[in-house]
Amino acid sequence: MIKTIDLHKSYDKLEVLKGIDLDIHPGEVVVLVGVSGSGKSTLLRCLNFLEVAETGTITIDGRPIDRKKDDLSKVRAEVGMVFQHFNLFPHKSVLENIMEAPLIVKNENKAKAKQLALDLLEKVGLSDKADVYPSKLSGGQKQRVAIARALAMEPKALLFDEPTSALDPELVGEVLQVMKELADEGMTMVVVTHEMKFAKEVADRIIMLDEGRIIEDADPDTFFNHSTNERTKQFLEMVNV
Amino acid sequence: MPEIFIRLYDVFMSTYEGFLKAVLITLEITAIAVVLGTVFGIIFALMKISRSKILQTIANLYITIIRGTPLIVQIMFLYFGITSIVVLSNFWAGAIALGIHNGAYIAEIFRGAIQGIDRGQREASLALGMNRTQTMRRIVFPQALRRAIPPLGNQFIITLKDSSLVYLIGVSELFGRANRAAASNFMQFETFLVVGMYYLVLVLIFTWLLKLYENKLNVDGS
Ligand SMILES: Nc1ncnc2c1ncn2[C@@H]1O[C@H](COP(=O)(O)OP(=O)(O)OP(=O)(O)O)[C@@H](O)[C@H]1O
Ligand SMILES: [Mg+2]
Numbered sequence: 001m002i003k004t005i006d007l008h009k010s011y012d013k014l015e016v017l018k019g020i021d022l023d024i025h026p027g028e029v030v031v032l033v034g035v036s037g038s039g040k041s042t043l044l045r046c047l048n049f050l051e052v053a054e055t056g057t058i059t060i061d062g063r064p065i066d067r068k069k070d071d072l073s074k075v076r077a078e079v080g081m082v083f084q085h086f087n088l089f090p091h092k093s094v095l096e097n098i099m100e101a102p103l104i105v106k107n108e109n110k111a112k113a114k115q116l117a118l119d120l121l122e123k124v125g126l127s128d129k130a131d132v133y134p135s136k137l138s139g140g141q142k143q144r145v146a147i148a149r150a151l152a153m154e155p156k157a158l159l160f161d162e163p164t165s166a167l168d169p170e171l172v173g174e175v176l177q178v179m180k181e182l183a184d185e186g187m188t189m190v191v192v193t194h195e196m197k198f199a200k201e202v203a204d205r206i207i208m209l210d211e212g213r214i215i216e217d218a219d220p221d222t223f224f225n226h227s228t229n230e231r232t233k234q235f236l237e238m239v240n241v
Numbered sequence: 242m243p244e245i246f247i248r249l250y251d252v253f254m255s256t257y258e259g260f261l262k263a264v265l266i267t268l269e270i271t272a273i274a275v276v277l278g279t280v281f282g283i284i285f286a287l288m289k290i291s292r293s294k295i296l297q298t299i300a301n302l303y304i305t306i307i308r309g310t311p312l313i314v315q316i317m318f319l320y321f322g323i324t325s326i327v328v329l330s331n332f333w334a335g336a337i338a339l340g341i342h343n344g345a346y347i348a349e350i351f352r353g354a355i356q357g358i359d360r361g362q363r364e365a366s367l368a369l370g371m372n373r374t375q376t377m378r379r380i381v382f383p384q385a386l387r388r389a390i391p392p393l394g395n396q397f398i399i400t401l402k403d404s405s406l407v408y409l410i411g412v413s414e415l416f417g418r419a420n421r422a423a424a425s426n427f428m429q430f431e432t433f434l435v436v437g438m439y440y441l442v443l444v445l446i447f448t449w450l451l452k453l454y455e456n457k458l459n460v461d462g463s
Contacts, residue, residue, distance in 0.1 A: 050364055077370025087365035091383050101369035104379060146365075153370055 001026045001157055001188050002047055002079070007056035009039075009046055016042045017053065018212035024157070027186045031199040034209035035235065040192045043209065044159045047190065048079040061156055077105055080150030084162040086142040088134040088149070094121070095130040098149045105153070113152075120148035124178050140171030144178055157188035164195060196239055200224060208232055245431070252431040256422050260439060263418035266332070268443075270414055271401045273336040278343025278400070279393065285344060286351035287377075300348065307345030313406055315342050320410045335407030343400055350392045354385035387458065394451040398444050405440075415439060 007020040016039045024030055032040050045051040047058065049065070049072045058065050065075055089097050098117035102108040108116075121127050124144040134142055143163055150158055160179065164172040176198050183189060183202050193199065199206055199220060206223040208216035208231070216223060216232050227233060288300035307315065319338040323329055329337075358381050366376040408417030419436035423429040 048368055050367060071372075073367070073370050073372040076368055081365075081368040083361060083365060083368075085361055087359075087361035089362065089365070089380055089384075091387070100379065101371060104375050105370040149369070 001028070001061060002190070003059040004047070005057045005059075007043075007046060007053045007058070009042055009051060009053040016212050017046065020056070020212075020214060022207070022214070024188060024190060026156075026188055028204045029183045029187075029189045029191065029202055031203040031206045032190060032192045032209060033194075033199065033206060033235065035238075038209040039212045040209055041161050044081070044161050044190065044192060047159060048076050048081055050076075050081070073105070077101070077153055078156045080153060080155035080158045082143070082146050082150055082158065082160045082163050084165050086134075086139070086146045086166075088137075088142055088146055090134050093131050093133055094126070094137070094145050097134065097145060098152045101149070101153050116152055117148070120151050121145075123151075123181075124148045125174075138171060139167045140174045143167065143175045147175075147178055147182075151182075157190065158182070160189065160191040160193070162192050162194070164193065194239060196224075208235065248428060248431050249435060252422075252426065252428055252435050255426070256419070256432065256435065259418050259422070260415060260436070263413060263415040264439060264443070266413060267401065267404055267415040270332065270336045270339065270404050270407065270412065271397065274339035274343050274400050274404065275347075275393070275397050277337065277340025278347045278396070281341065281344025282347025282349075282351050285348035286355060289348065289352050290355060304345045304348055307342055312339075312342055312403055313409065316406055316410060331407075331411045335404075335410055335412045339400060339404060339407065342403075343396060346396055346399075347393065350389050350396065351385065354389040354392075355381060357388060358384050391451060391455050391458075394447065394454070398447050398451075401443060401447065402440060 002022070002024040004020050004022040007017050007022075008015065009017040020043060022043075032043065034040050042051060046053045049058075049067070052067050060075060060078060065072075088094075089100065092100060095114065095117050098120060099110075099113040102113040102116060103110065118127070118130065121130055124147055126141060126144055126148070129137065129141065129145070134145070137145065147158075147163075163179070164175050167175065172195070176195060179189070179191070179198070180202050191198075191203075201220075203220050206216070206218060206220055207214055208223070208229075210231050216227060216229050218227065223232070224236065227236070285300045285303055288296040289304075291297065316335065316338045319341060320331075320334045323334050323337065362380055362384065363376055366380040367373075371379065404414060405416035407414060408420060411417070413421075415436060419432055423432040426432065
């Protein structure tokens with residue numbers, strides 16, 4: 001579904017990604033872990049071209065993307081993203097937030113876009129909030145709307161960058177629950193998170209990033225219980241599992 | 242002491258009919274200048290934050306020249322410049338000159354407002370598949386506009402006062418009217434005091450309206 005070969009990305013002199021080879025299969029849930037600054041966000045952002053990697057190839061659904069020639073908006077429309085700070089549009093109601101991209105990008109007709117938005121709101125358990133503005137929502141509700149908004153584009157894959165890190169502890173569960181349901185439905189997902197319980201229960205694979213390189217790529221059992229990598233062990237001790 | 246009040250009263254009573262008409266002209270010229278300035282301002286703000294070096298340079302040049310020269314020079318220059326090319330009333334020449342002048346300041350207002358929008362907004366929009374133009378038009382600009390309204394209101398107040406300078410090209414707005422009244426009634430001190438009060442009252446009204454709007458923004462949140 002998403003494949004990268006030898007991806008390199010630098011900010012000025014600082015090389016953040018030092019050759020990433022990644023192969024994410026359809027329906028797979030990959031959890032990306034690593035210490036702060038290891039390049040997790042940068043990698044996610046390269047996958048939907050919010051950042052442009054200097055070298056290396058990215059293939060989406062079997063199609064290599066040419067960063068210069070291809071319309072990157074079209075690529076982004078196929079790979080959704082959920083942000084740590086939700087980034088809902090404050091000047092639009094919940095329903096308008098969700099309808100915006102289908103209306104503008106896909107030229108969907110209004111009735112259809114609205115029906116889809118209402119269905120998605122029901123899916124994330126927020127049917128009663130359709131006409132509310134984002135400022136009136138709790139963090140957990142905001143993030144669930146953000147997930148519905150990303151789903152409205154019917155993306156082939158969803159990227160999550162620490163979707164629960166900005167939430168009060170008691171609101172984390174409701175967001176993870178929605179993500180778990182998506183995973184069960186077969187959505188392809190790449191998730192950066194510090195929620196190790198989620199990683200254990202939901203991930204098909206766990207990838208550990210360290211100083212811009214992938215140093216571990218294993219199923220959850222191997223990762224948590226049988227890793228021989230020193231950095232991984234240190235990391236697991238630090239997040240205390 | 243009471244004498245001055247009597248004279249002020251006389252001046253007020255003998256001028257208010259003309260002055261009130263002139264207030265309308267002042268408000269018209271101000272409104273036109275701010276609307277024109279907003280159009281120019283948005284265009285030049287977008288040029289300034291565009292990725293094109295040429296557009297950036299043009300915008301910078303415009304802003305630097307306008308901000309670096311006196312308004313009175315700009316009015317004279319544009320008045321003689323414009324009217325030598327097309328036939329235009331003094332009123333419109335003055336309004337356009339003020340509009341061009343305002344554009345430079347309003348461009349900076351919009352640039353600041355646009356750049357003040359959290360970059361997460363832009364990223365979320367791009368991540369949904371919207372292109373740069375759609376993102377600006379639908380997501381960033383509407384939010385920037387709300388933020389720009391208080392400083393735009395301020396600019397309106399500044400323009401209201403600046404508009405007095407167009408009396409120099411013969412527009413009969415409030416100050417021009419006062420100037421003529423003073424020359425004929427020989428009570429310069431009293432006349433200019435009265436016209437000063439007119440400007441003060443207008444400015445206070447707009448300041449108050451602006452406050453109302455800002456309070457409403459605060460109540461709405463974000
Ligand atoms: N826009 C940028 N400009 C310059 N340097 C950046 C930029 N974004 C990230 N970096 C740097 O790149 C490195 C990797 O950052 P990144 O955000 O990808 O790490 P991360 O693994 O997501 O960390 P965290 O867990 O703190 O979110 C860091 O050293 C960071 O300072
Ligand atoms: Mg990060």
